[in-house]
Amino acid sequence: MNESEPVLRVRNLSKTYMQGKIPVHALTDVSFDVKKGEFISIVGPSGSGKSTLLSMMGLLDKPTSGSVFIDGMEVTKVKEGDAPKIRREKIGFVFQRFNLIPTLTALENVDIAMRFARVSKHIRKERAIELLAQMGLGGRMKHKPSELSGGEQQRVAIARAMANHPAIILADEPTGEVDTKTRDMIVALLKELCEKGQTILVVTHDMDVAEKTLRRITMRDGRIASDTQQ
Amino acid sequence: MxxxxxxxxxxxxxxxxxxxxxxxxxxxxxxxxxxxxxxxxxxxDKSISLTADKIRVMPESGFLGGGLTESTVREVKRVAGVSDAYGLLQASLDPENLGFGGGNVVIGIPPEKTQITLKDTKLTGGRYLVTGDGYRAVVGSSIAREFKLKVGDELEIKSKKVQRAASITHTRNFTVVGIMEYTGSFFDSGVIVPLDRAQKFYELGNGVTMILAVPEPNTDPEDLSKRIELNVEKVKTFSPEQLRKQxxxxxxxxxxxxxxxxxxxxxxxxxxxxxxxxxxxxxxxxxxxxxxxxxxxxxxxxxxxxxxxxxxxxxxxxxxxxxxxxxxxxxxxxxxxxxxxxxxxxxxxxxxxxxxxxxxxxxxxxxxxxxxxxxxxxxxx
Structure with a gap:
């Protein structure tokens, strides 16, 4: 892959849902590029289509028309059976509700993402310890999610998203469930990862979060209303 | 995973x-x-394998119908292809309490035929019956365990005879002279006594309940079994195969x-x-x-x-x-x-x-x- 080529390319993406017999245009002709190492936020009121856009980019849903390219590969065209491979190799997810597996420890929650990628046990453990240490959770590895604070849980989730060296991290309202102090800490952490070359796309309705990203895309009624560098 | x-x-x-x-x-x-x-x-399977080489001859009217005597045994013996035949007498050990699965049985066998009947079944103690033995018995392993018998002990056997409306019960002690090893067959629940003593005790004269016929070598047991039925009156035969199927x-x-x-x-x-x-x-x-x-x-x-x-x-x-x-x-x-x-x-x-x-x-x-x-x-x- 050429260094200058964008990590993510979204071209003319549209999604129409049927609500009963009425078509709902959740996304209309959305196009944009994301370069490697960019820290970008997508903002907009609820119903503006930002979550739908995230689902398309994360291969969690299929668009009605248009394409998404990750690392030059058109992921909207891959077969259902190949989607898991792309999800685990190219994309890291961070969710609003952390979505850690409650029965597993912090270490195992990071480990499981690499397990699906068939990484050997020895390498998995090494990588999980390294990532958790990087997140400042060196002493909390053996704790279950219920024994961790919201901020700690989200940091485990970020470590999990990083595990397979994804091309891009897609974060859906990553600060939606934490207090402002924790929010600032998480945003600072994401920013730090970007400075090290990780591409991160954050969907949020929190303007304080959006202001800290270097580029902001504002959505309205399923379209891009503005795309600004800050 | x-x-x-x-x-x-x-x-x-x-x-x-x-x-x-x-x-x-x-x-x-x-x-x-x-x-x-x-x-x-x-x-x-084990019971069958113990008697697999012999044809069972029963009275035509059923197991308890009687009618087989020593002279029937001689008739069976005369059928071409039969190398040996001998009568057995089977009765319940305790007619008043019939146990599960047929219970314990007394088997009267001519003492000299015990070895042929039981093949290579070994004794854990004592000896087999010999010709001339009186009220002596060789018992199966289950019997020995149930009645806690050792060689030399006495075992009480009951006989029940129905006469008009009343029934008379006789009892008689038999001395245990041998105890068989566990065979996994019905002989484990058997008390083997000399045939003549059994006939006397059960007041059956020279009657027997079953005749075992040993075919000569190279004789097909199925054919022989049919031949016995044709030559001897009022008997029914079970070849090993028939018995197995049944x-x-x-x-x-x-x-x-x-x-x-x-x-x-x-x-x-x-x-x-x-x-x-x-x-x-x-x-x-x-x-x-x-x-x-x-x-x-x-x-x-x-x-x-x-x-x-x-x-x-x-x-x-x-x-x-x-x-x-x-x-x-x-x-x-x-x-x-x-x-x-x-x-x-x-x-x-x-x-x-x-x-x-x-x-x-x-x-x-x-x-x-x-x-x-x-x-x-x-x-x-």
Whole structure:
């Protein structure tokens, strides 16, 4: 892959849902590029289509028309059976509700993402310890999610998203469930990862979060209303 | 993935425990019922193999109809192809208390024919009957255990004779001169006494209840059996093959009844696995969605859920087998008769049944889990 080529390319993406017999245009002709190492936020009121856009980019849903390219590969065209491979190799997810597996420890929650990628046990453990240490959770590895604070849980989730060296991290309202102090800490952490070359796309309705990203895309009624560098 | 499966099972201890217990109960039933059925099969096989080379000659009117005498024995002996024939007298050891499975029997045998009848069955003590023995007896291993007999002890035998409306019971002590090893055949519940003493004690004159005919070498027992029926009046013969077929049919029905009762119990256990797994899958909807978002493939999810159900089956199977084996061991060592035999075949059946039950019961819940769309699963609350 050429260094200058964008990590993510979204071209003319549209999604129409049927609500009963009425078509709902959740996304209309959305196009944009994301370069490697960019820290970008997508903002907009609820119903503006930002979550739908995230689902398309994360291969969690299929668009009605248009394409998404990750690392030059058109992921909207891959077969259902190949989607898991792309999800685990190219994309890291961070969710609003952390979505850690409650029965597993912090270490195992990071480990499981690499397990699906068939990484050997020895390498998995090494990588999980390294990532958790990087997140400042060196002493909390053996704790279950219920024994961790919201901020700690989200940091485990970020470590999990990083595990397979994804091309891009897609974060859906990553600060939606934490207090402002924790929010600032998480945003600072994401920013730090970007400075090290990780591409991160954050969907949020929190303007304080959006202001800290270097580029902001504002959505309205399923379209891009503005795309600004800050 | 095995550690994840184990974690999920141990996470809900009570629920998994109850499910495993359900399967264990089913497999317990399979082991107990199955070992009973296996015991009957083996007893039958060994009994048959002890008498496989001989043709049974019975009175035409049925087993207890009488009518066979020493002169019938001589007639049978004269049939071409018969190398030897001798009469046996069979009676119940205690006519007032007929036990399970026919109970204990007294078998009158001409002393010189004991070895031919019992083949190479060894004695754990004492000696076989010899010509000229009086009221002496060689007893089977179950009899020795039930009555706590040693060589030299006395064993009381009862005879019951119905005369008009009343019945007269005679008793007589026989001295135990020998104790047979365990054979797994009906001889274990037999008391072998000299034929002439049995005839006298039961007041049967020179009557016998059954004649055993030994075919000459190179004589087809089936043909000979027909020839005996043609040459000797008022007798019915059972060649070893006929006898085998007749008993086998009865055994198949017995096996079917016991095994299906046990299978039913195990299937109910299987339904409880399905129920548990459905609950567990719907509780973990979000977790499976998340795993898919993390890149888990359908086969990973299937493996985890089916594996969980299969493991519960295996654990239930092991507990059921252990429990069943313990009960069988207890019953065999504390009761007079050996009623159960756990064979490798039965163990294999029980274990694979338990595992299969788990897998089959877990398949539908696993399919539901694997088919979940990651987005819908993640939105699920």
């Amino acid at each position: 095995f550690d994840l499966i184990l974690k999920n099972i141990t996470h809900r201890k009570l629920r998994s425990g109850l499910t495993v217990f359900g399967i264990a109960l089913g497999i317990f039933a399979v082991i107990v019922m199955g070992s009973m059925s296996e015991n009957f099969n083996l007893t039958f 008993i086998e049919q009865a055994l198949i029905i017995f096996s079917l009844v016991t095994i299906s009762a046990a299978a039913l119990a195990a299937i109910i256990g299987g339904l409880s696995v399905t129920n548990t797994m459905l609950m567990s899958v719907s509780e973990r909807t979000k977790e499976f969605g998340l795993m898919k978002a993390l890149g888990a493939e359908t086969k990973d999810i299937l493996f985890m859920t089916v594996g969980e159900a299969a493991l519960m089956g295996v654990i239930g199977g092991i507990i059921g087998i252990a429990g069943g084996a313990a009960l069988v061991y207890y019953m065999n060592s504390n009761f007079a008769v050996v009623l159960f035999v756990i064979t490798p075949r039965l163990l294999a059946i029980a274990m694979s049944f338990a595992t299969l039950l788990g897998i089959v019961s877990g398949t539908y819940p696993a399919y539901r889990a694997a088919k979940m769309s990651p987005m819908e699963a993640l939105r699920y609350e």
